[in-house]
Amino acid sequence: MHTDLESQAGLRRLLRALPEVAQQPYGFHEFERRALERERVARDARGSTRLLAAAIVAVAVIAVLWRLTALTPEPPSARGVAPTAVKPEPAPAERGTDGDRILDQERWLASLPREPAVVHVGTRAAVMGLQDRIAQLDDLLSSERDAQAQPARLQALQQERARLVGTLVRVRYAETLADNVP
């Protein structure tokens, strides 16, 4: 009957008696061939990783540029700031008196096609609604002037008309931008 210690020592002796060289590996030529193969695979993997990284960077750059491009052209404000990226014709710039500015805005509107694009149903409805309200205001202004209305009322009507014209400019500018998108 062996004690645990004797048994352990015997086991150790047996383990150490196992053949040190029990299996012959492949030769040096095969080792070199496998090493070259592994290097080639590693190189390919590195290349693929670089390509993937470059693609990710390119997509990120394109996304940033696209975002910047989308943000850069601001629609003309009610005060008539000129658009920066309009192909057909820029919206009127802010300059001179209110009357000059409104004239410029109206001239710019006149340079656009008479009918808004049919494809933009929502825009078309908005444009026509605005044009109708401006026309109504024009009629009202003419009537008030003929009736010698108070200057304060005339001024209020003028301001309302200017606001509507500004809104119309923004809507039509947005429409021209949408038309230029391929």
Added chain:
Amino acid sequence: MSRLVDIVVPRDVLALACEGNRAARQSIYSAVAPATLTLIRRLVGERALSEDLFQDTMMLFFERLPQFRGEAPLGAWLRQIAISRCLMYLRSPWQRARMCLEPVDFGVAAEVAALVTPGFSADLIDLERALASLAPTARAVVWMYEVEGYSHQEIAREFGRSVSFSKSQLARAHARLRAWLEPQDERPSCTLI
């Protein structure tokens, strides 16, 4: 300690190999490769996996050869690289998951038994089979402790585990190996440790 540690490489051959001389490298390869592959095979068991790890080890060995300062025998340095590669594999999450999911392949026992050169005693063949039947971690622990001379502290450090992990793995491996080496009629049925 394994005889890999006792392998002596002449200094001039070593110097040439460090400079990338192919003939010198071939000479060193011929001297150290068999013992290195056997060590790896004893630690991880499977033949294909052993060859993969052997290739890794030898590539790393030649890559780092210019850094070898000669403070320890070349074989000891190579042994350390080989054991590190094997333990890196055994510690990997992939291997741990595999060990949990797959039953031990007792076909490996027969494959490992083929390691023993014909003419060796039946005890050694039995021991080789018994070793192969151990779980990979237990086999590595018992080999490192009993043959390579690692302490429990060193084994625990290499595995990134506690000393008690090393001791319990060793105790269970001993019990399992002793059971294998007992007379046939007393041998228990195959159970995993």
